[in-house]
Amino acid sequence: MHLNYLANIGRYIPEILLVILMVGLILIEATYKEDEKDRRYIFITAIIGLVATFVAILFNMGGKPQAIFTNSIVIDDFSSLLKLIMVLGTIAVVYLSRFSKDIYETLKTEFVIMAVGILIGGFLLASANNMLTLYLGIETLSILSYVMASLKKNDERSSEAGLKYALYGGVSAGIMLFGLSHIFGVLGTIQFTGVAAMIPNLTTVQMAILMPSFVLFFAGIGYKIAAVPFHMWSPDVYEGSPTPVTTFFAIVPKIAGIAVLIRVTSVFFTVESPMKVGWIGLMLVVSALTMTVGNVTAIGQKSVKRMLAYSSISHAGIMMASLVMIGDVGIRAVLFYAITYLFMTLVAFYITSIVQDKYGNDHFDRFSGLIYRYPWMAVMMTVVMFSLTGIPPLAGFVAKYNILSSLINSKFYTLAVILGLNSVVSAYYYLKIVRLMVLKQPESEEAIEGFGFLNQMIIVVMTLPIFVLGIFWETIMSFANVSKLFIN
Amino acid sequence: MAGSNLLSWILWMPMLGVLGVLLMPKDKTTWIKSWALINTVITFALTLVLYCKFDQTQAGMQSAFNVAIPWIAQFNIFYRLGVDGISMPMTILTGLLFMLCILSSWTQIKKSIKAYFALLLLLQSCVFGVFFALDFFLFYVYWEVMLIPMFFLIGVWGGENREYAAVKFFLYTFFGSILMLVGIVALYFATNQSVDSFNILALSGGKFTQLNVTIFGQAVSFSKLFFVFMFIGFAIKVPVFPFHTWLPHAHVQAPTAISVILAGVLLKMGTYGFLRIAFPIFPDSAKYFSTAIAWLGLINVIYGALCAMAQTDVKKLIAYSSVSHMGFVMLGLAAMTVEGVNGAVLQMFNHGTSTAMMFFMIGILYERSHHRWIVKPDGSRGYGGLYTQLPVYSIIFIIGMFASMGLPGLSGFISEALIFLGIYQKFTTITVLALFGLLIGAAYLLWMFKRMFFGDVNPEVKEYNDMTKLEVAYMIPLCIAVIVFGVWPSPILNIMKASVGQLVSLMATF
Numbered sequence: 001m002h003l004n005y006l007a008n009i010g011r012y013i014p015e016i017l018l019v020i021l022m023v024g025l026i027l028i029e030a031t032y033k034e035d036e037k038d039r040r041y042i043f044i045t046a047i048i049g050l051v052a053t054f055v056a057i058l059f060n061m062g063g064k065p066q067a068i069f070t071n072s073i074v075i076d077d078f079s080s081l082l083k084l085i086m087v088l089g090t091i092a093v094v095y096l097s098r099f100s101k102d103i104y105e106t107l108k109t110e111f112v113i114m115a116v117g118i119l120i121g122g123f124l125l126a127s128a129n130n131m132l133t134l135y136l137g138i139e140t141l142s143i144l145s146y147v148m149a150s151l152k153k154n155d156e157r158s159s160e161a162g163l164k165y166a167l168y169g170g171v172s173a174g175i176m177l178f179g180l181s182h183i184f185g186v187l188g189t190i191q192f193t194g195v196a197a198m199i200p201n202l203t204t205v206q207m208a209i210l211m212p213s214f215v216l217f218f219a220g221i222g223y224k225i226a227a228v229p230f231h232m233w234s235p236d237v238y239e240g241s242p243t244p245v246t247t248f249f250a251i252v253p254k255i256a257g258i259a260v261l262i263r264v265t266s267v268f269f270t271v272e273s274p275m276k277v278g279w280i281g282l283m284l285v286v287s288a289l290t291m292t293v294g295n296v297t298a299i300g301q302k303s304v305k306r307m308l309a310y311s312s313i314s315h316a317g318i319m320m321a322s323l324v325m326i327g328d329v330g331i332r333a334v335l336f337y338a339i340t341y342l343f344m345t346l347v348a349f350y351i352t353s354i355v356q357d358k359y360g361n362d363h364f365d366r367f368s369g370l371i372y373r374y375p376w377m378a379v380m381m382t383v384v385m386f387s388l389t390g391i392p393p394l395a396g397f398v399a400k401y402n403i404l405s406s407l408i409n410s411k412f413y414t415l416a417v418i419l420g421l422n423s424v425v426s427a428y429y430y431l432k433i434v435r436l437m438v439l440k441q442p443e444s445e446e447a448i449e450g451f452g453f454l455n456q457m458i459i460v461v462m463t464l465p466i467f468v469l470g471i472f473w474e475t476i477m478s479f480a481n482v483s484k485l486f487i488n
Numbered sequence: 489m490a491g492s493n494l495l496s497w498i499l500w501m502p503m504l505g506v507l508g509v510l511l512m513p514k515d516k517t518t519w520i521k522s523w524a525l526i527n528t529v530i531t532f533a534l535t536l537v538l539y540c541k542f543d544q545t546q547a548g549m550q551s552a553f554n555v556a557i558p559w560i561a562q563f564n565i566f567y568r569l570g571v572d573g574i575s576m577p578m579t580i581l582t583g584l585l586f587m588l589c590i591l592s593s594w595t596q597i598k599k600s601i602k603a604y605f606a607l608l609l610l611l612q613s614c615v616f617g618v619f620f621a622l623d624f625f626l627f628y629v630y631w632e633v634m635l636i637p638m639f640f641l642i643g644v645w646g647g648e649n650r651e652y653a654a655v656k657f658f659l660y661t662f663f664g665s666i667l668m669l670v671g672i673v674a675l676y677f678a679t680n681q682s683v684d685s686f687n688i689l690a691l692s693g694g695k696f697t698q699l700n701v702t703i704f705g706q707a708v709s710f711s712k713l714f715f716v717f718m719f720i721g722f723a724i725k726v727p728v729f730p731f732h733t734w735l736p737h738a739h740v741q742a743p744t745a746i747s748v749i750l751a752g753v754l755l756k757m758g759t760y761g762f763l764r765i766a767f768p769i770f771p772d773s774a775k776y777f778s779t780a781i782a783w784l785g786l787i788n789v790i791y792g793a794l795c796a797m798a799q800t801d802v803k804k805l806i807a808y809s810s811v812s813h814m815g816f817v818m819l820g821l822a823a824m825t826v827e828g829v830n831g832a833v834l835q836m837f838n839h840g841t842s843t844a845m846m847f848f849m850i851g852i853l854y855e856r857s858h859h860r861w862i863v864k865p866d867g868s869r870g871y872g873g874l875y876t877q878l879p880v881y882s883i884i885f886i887i888g889m890f891a892s893m894g895l896p897g898l899s900g901f902i903s904e905a906l907i908f909l910g911i912y913q914k915f916t917t918i919t920v921l922a923l924f925g926l927l928i929g930a931a932y933l934l935w936m937f938k939r940m941f942f943g944d945v946n947p948e949v950k951e952y953n954d955m956t957k958l959e960v961a962y963m964i965p966l967c968i969a970v971i972v973f974g975v976w977p978s979p980i981l982n983i984m985k986a987s988v989g990q991l992v993s994l995m996a997t998f
Binding site for chain 2: 404405420428
């Protein structure tokens with residue numbers, strides 16, 4: 001059979017652009033002398049390249065979904081929308097890293113290059129349509145992440161974070177590969193569609209092997225999105241890594257992980273089968289655990305970054321909750337959630353990063369009385385905290401509401417109540433920041449240089465969608481609604 | 489002004505006020521205060537216009553004022569407003585109390601004046617939203633948004649322990665709302681996501697009696713399950729025992745005006761929720777649980793009164809008396825008779841005015857004494873002999889206290905009498921026991937009065953000035969309200985009669 005490997009390569013332009021960008025950045029980086037401080041061309045090139053990628057993805061959207069490279073990559077609106085979110089997140093993080101003091105000046109260029117690399121991994125994951133692509137995506141994402149986590153070379157915590165990340169990552173990748181090898185061994189195919197076709201008609205023996213294999217397979221993805229019980233690495237890594245890196249980790253790998261989980265669930269488990277029941281049960285338990293453990297642990301944290309790390313675990317849990325009801329309603333809800341999650345996370349981390357740069361740490365008390373010094377920033381942070389809690393009329397509420405309503409629609413009342421009660425728990429620690437910012441007097445009157453006019457403007461602009469999506473969410477919902485997943 | 493947009497005007501007028509306050513410079517405090525005052529006066533006038541145009545014969549929503557505009561059409565969410573005989577008294581109460589609160593805050597609030605008035609007006613808009621909303625989603629949005637201004641109003645301008653109180657208030661209410669939200673969404677899907685699936689009126693009438701849901705493999709009645717969810721959501725707001733523990737903290741720590749709003753209007757949102765949502769939508773379950781509700785109401789009455797008696801902080805005493813008085817409202821609701829429900833709605837209004845008076849008076853006293861102890865922690869008397877030193881203050885205080893106690897001739901009496909008439913037809917034992925609540929109520933109020941106003945004159949008290957003209961000015965409307973509605977309650981009873989009758993006859997069919 002003759003296969004045309006390059007058919008429809010046009011749909012692959014965003015990824016190709018990213019690869020060119022990464023190589024280009026490495027070349028530009030090589031022209032700088034070792035001690036040269038201002039490496040602005042790297043940033044300019046990176047942002048131009050990322051914006052070009054963004055535009056390329058936009059052109060890709062709305063077209064007919066297509067599987068390319070002999071069905072190992074699939075380009076559909078679902079993956080494109082998530083890629084847009086990841087690119088936006090990367091652009092914001094690249095800008096943040098430019099003025100952050102948490103990364104050594106000389107290593108900032110490396111950071112940008114690696115971020116683009118991780119983004120390529122994220123794209124691969126979002127589009128993966130066979131086991132091998134999926135594994136490649138996870139590894140591309142992970143290996144660069146390990147380096148990124150230990151970017152503060154002289155800092156003990158950062159090195160610890162990197163090592164921890166690498167160890168955990170290595171083990172879980174191994175476990176996942178082990179599971180995948182069994183799936184391949186039993187079914188004889190690594191194509192998602194091939195696997196999906198066989199799942200409803202398995203013999204008992206096959207099922208006995210495949211059930212645990214899928215659990216092992218899940219371990220790999222669960223590790224990437226820090227689902228409980230694979231979350232142990234996450235707070236340490238989040239706290240130890242430089243703040244821009246943490247911001248990046250909270251967005252790109254997490255969304256890529258959610259994307260692949262949704263795809264796997266919807267491709268493999270649409271037809272009724274005992275496997276489906278088992279998988280849904282697994283997702284149900286893991287998602288309930290993830291949101292609860294993330295929230296409860298976040299309460300006791302003293303560092304804002306660590307608190308945000310735990311809270312992002314619980315948000316991953318909430319996004320996972322939508323997996324228990326397979327179908328358009330759940331996907332639509334999770335896409336909307338991902339969009340709002342992007343903006344909320346960005347604003348929260350931007351402000352934390354700037355405050356941390358000033359004081360050298362991100363203890364809660366550093367936020368005391370922020371409203372008396374930078375009222376706009378305190379208001380934006382308050383908005384984000386209320387939005388993360390899920391108070392209307394902010395976007396976070398609509399996002400949670402959509403997940404909740406799709407859960408209730410599928411009659412998962414218990415999970416819906418658990419989700420709701422988790423919001424109450426999360427309100428406690430989100431309010432803690434609000435309380436400090438608004439109800440306490442400031443510790444010092446020194447100016448925080450990071451809150452210059454431009455940065456304040458950027459933060460305000462990033463907060464705007466949280467308002468707008470909270471009141472006028474119909475357009476984005478319809479947009480998410482048509483971003484259907486393509487199952488070949 | 490077109491009559492049909494009147495509700496929107498009332499709802500958005502305070503938001504206009506917020507906008508105006510935000511645009512004013514921070515140091516022009518008199519401008520800000522005057523603007524807020526003008527704004528609330530206009531709003532109050534608008535509620536009076538609404539009252540005048542109110543058609544008392546119409547049982548359901550006043551068709552002249554209904555508003556329904558699609559908001560998120562894809563999910564059948566509407567901007568749907570309406571007013572009937574149950575929400576009308578609450579609307580007037582809200583308009584009145586916020587206006588008086590602006591006056592009361594005029595001199596009492598000293599820090600961050602701009603933010604304070606902006607938040608207060610925002611709160612007013614949200615309260616109107618709750619009383620007007622006929623779309624479940626809209627209702628929930630207003631119900632929740634209200635937490636934000638309340639959190640800051642208690643947290644920033646409150647007493648020493650304000651942060652704890654603010655957080656506790658927020659978490660408690662949020663917990664209740666979440667359960668309510670689950671119920672709202674369940675109703676939405678139970679009615680097949682149709683155009684009317686968020687329409688509170690269309691959902692009413694007991695349509696879910698036959699439906700079951702499966703929880704952990706057990707079939708549970710849909711109606712009973714979600715009635716309990718909604719009940720908890722509203723009960724926290726009322727507050728019904730055992731969900732009342734946030735209230736003493738929030739009341740004591742909040743600044744005067746916010747205590748007034750909290751006791752006068754916000755607690756009523758809970759009972760309003762029963763009347764508008766929980767009862768009409770799940771009449772069968774309301775009937776099923778009515779004995780339990782009545783007992784909870786009784787516990788509120790007795791337990792609240794006993795707690796009040798034990799207090800040495802006068803503000804806490806009044807806070808617990810609110811628990812006790814809201815218990816009477818719950819009793820009236822549980823009776824589900826014409827007299828009972830009429831009494832309950834009237835009590836919601838009357839308690840709003842009388843408790844507001846008490847909290848205002850305590851705030852005025854606090855301005856002079858800077859403490860609120862009837863008996864100080866070291867055992868000495870906090871006040872004493874106020875009666876001889878502050879005659880005007882004492883007279884107004886007596887009016888408020890007796891109205892609160894339910895003395896015949898003042899407003900509290902009529903509503904409590906109606907409630908007893910109503911509840912006696914259903915629960916004889918509870919009626920008898922609840923009467924003891926009245927007795928304890930008289931006891932703790934009179935005992936408080938004796939310790940504060942009679943006896944030897946405390947040297948500190950000699951330095952207090954009597955009420956200023958401003959303070960008298962904002963107490964007079966409330967004095968008039970408690971006296972006039974004590975002898976002539978028909979202006980309120982007449983507007984609620986048709987709507988209450990409709991609700992009661994609906995309940996009677998189950």
